[in-house]
Every structure is written in structure tokens, then in C-alpha cells.
Amino acid sequence: MELGGKPLTDLVGKDAYRQLLGVKVFDVNGNYVGYLKRVYVERRSGRARRLVVRLLDGRLLPLKPQELRLTSTGLVVIRRLHVEAGGLSSSLRRLEEAVAEIKRIRERILELDEAYIAGEMSRDTYLSFRSGLEFKRRQLLSEVRELVEELESQVPGLEEERRGLLSKLRSSSARERDEAARRLRSIRTVIARINELLESAKHELSLEMELDDFIESCLR
Known part of the structure; x- marks a missing residue:
């Protein structure tokens, strides 16, 4: 497979690498395998x-x-990888991490704004740090929206399986009922976790939309 983009060794500067944190990582076949953590x-x-x-x-x-290698879609690992997709658990974990990171960035932006207003840093320094944070924030918001859509699409299937297991509990042998009960508890836990994280993610998205609207109104 011919790889596009450019070698990551061409990239220089701590700020440049900081902006890559959280970007998607793919294998040589174009499969999504994770994200840049550190x-x-x-x-x-x-x-x-x-x-x-x-x-x-x-x-x-x-x-x-x-x-x-750095490409327009993210980073590509040029050596062979074997990654077992974690299914819902990996999406839930990533959504939780992304939401937490958005919160940290929003707090950091507020700290920067306060420091600049107080005259504790120059305009150039302020704009440099803030633009980096805004870039990262937009990346995370895009990823969170994708994860929300993915997880929302999984809920109907889980609910259908849950209903099927409830029916099975009423018409199966004792052994089958035990297995169905264990699976039912697991599905209930997953659905509750999905709903909890979706609510948190949507709350963060609404806050970010309000922040964007406020910024736009100030710039008019």
C-alpha cells in the first residue's frame, strides 16, 4: 500500500505536537486503531x-x-498492527475521555482569558496558546459528535435484545434462564452507561454551542 502524507519526523515544535493529541490513528490498511494519547x-x-x-x-x-506518517485524516502507523476492536466498551471509554478533555480545555481557555485581561501575558502569547486550544477543542467536538451518533445507533439493538431475553426468562429451562439473566444484567448495565455518557456528552456539546454563539456575537 502506498502511504500518503509526510513523515512525522518532519514535524518540529512542542505546540505542533500538542495539537496532534487526540487525533485518530490508522493502520496501513486504513483501519481505525485508536488515537494519539501522549x-x-x-x-x-x-x-x-x-x-x-x-x-x-x-x-x-x-x-x-x-x-x-501524518495525513489529512490523521496518523498512520507504518508497521503491522494487530488490534482487537473493543466494540462498545472502547467507544464508551473514548467518549468519556473526550468529554473530560473538552472540560479541561474550556477551563484552560477561561484561565488564559483571565490572565490576558489581567495583563499577565502578551497578546501574541495569548493568541498562540488560545488558538492551539481552540483547534484541539474543535477536533474533540467533532469526535464527540461522531461517538454520540455511533452509540445512539446501538441502543435500539440492545433494547431489542433485552426484550428478547425477558421473554426467554419466562419460557426457558433453569440453566437457560440463568444465562439469560446474566446477559440481561450486562445489557442493562451497558444501556445505563451509554445513556449516562450520552447525557454528559450532549450537555458538553450544548455548552460549547453556547460558547461559540457568545464568541460570534462578540465579533459582530
């Missing part, structure tokens, strides 16, 4: 020394910058 940058050269990818199966994968 970057270690050398102080003198400004180049990445090591990067850590959170895989769909929950593992943390350390990589050298030579093993990654």
Missing part, C-alpha cells in the same frame, strides 16, 4: 522522541516518530 518531545530539537497511542483494545502502544 507525545514526548525533546527540548533542544523540538522533535518527538516517543509517542503513545491508545488502541481500541485498551492497550497503550509506544511508537517512534519514524513509525508514523
Whole structure:
């Protein structure tokens, strides 16, 4: 497979790498395998020394910058990977992490605004930090919207399976009822977790929309 983009070794600067945190990571076949969790940058050269990818199966994968390429869709790992997709659990975990990260960014933006208003930093420094945070915020919001759509689409199927298990409890043998009861408890837990995270994510999305509307009104 011919790989597009450019080698990650071409990228220089701590701020540049900071903006890549959370971007999607793909294997050489174009399959989504996780997201960029952490970057270690050398102080003198400004180049990445090591990067850590959170895989769909929950593992943390350390990589050298030579093993990654930067493309328009995200990062591509140029060596072979074997990743077991974690299904709903990985999507739930990523949604929880993304929502928490959006909250941290919003708090950081408020801190920056207050510091700038108080005259604690120059305009150039303020704009540099804020633009980086805004870029990351937009990336996360896009990812959260995709995850919300994905998880919402899973709920009807889980509800249908839950109803089927309830019927099975009334018409099966004792052994089958035990198995159905265990699966039913598991599905109930998953549905409750999905609904909890969806509510939290939608709340964050509404807050971010209000923030964007406020910023636009100030710029008119």
C-alpha cells in the first residue's frame, strides 16, 4: 500500500505536537486503531522522541516518530498492527475521555482569558496558546459528535435484545434462564452507561454551542 502524507519526523515544535493529541490513528490498511494519547518531545530539537497511542483494545502502544506518517485524516502507523476492536466498551471509554478533555480545555481557555485581561501575558502569547486550544477543542467536538451518533445507533439493538431475553426468562429451562439473566444484567448495565455518557456528552456539546454563539456575537 502506498502511504500518503509526510513523515512525522518532519514535524518540529512542542505546540505542533500538542495539537496532534487526540487525533485518530490508522493502520496501513486504513483501519481505525485508536488515537494519539501522549507525545514526548525533546527540548533542544523540538522533535518527538516517543509517542503513545491508545488502541481500541485498551492497550497503550509506544511508537517512534519514524513509525508514523501524518495525513489529512490523521496518523498512520507504518508497521503491522494487530488490534482487537473493543466494540462498545472502547467507544464508551473514548467518549468519556473526550468529554473530560473538552472540560479541561474550556477551563484552560477561561484561565488564559483571565490572565490576558489581567495583563499577565502578551497578546501574541495569548493568541498562540488560545488558538492551539481552540483547534484541539474543535477536533474533540467533532469526535464527540461522531461517538454520540455511533452509540445512539446501538441502543435500539440492545433494547431489542433485552426484550428478547425477558421473554426467554419466562419460557426457558433453569440453566437457560440463568444465562439469560446474566446477559440481561450486562445489557442493562451497558444501556445505563451509554445513556449516562450520552447525557454528559450532549450537555458538553450544548455548552460549547453556547460558547461559540457568545464568541460570534462578540465579533459582530
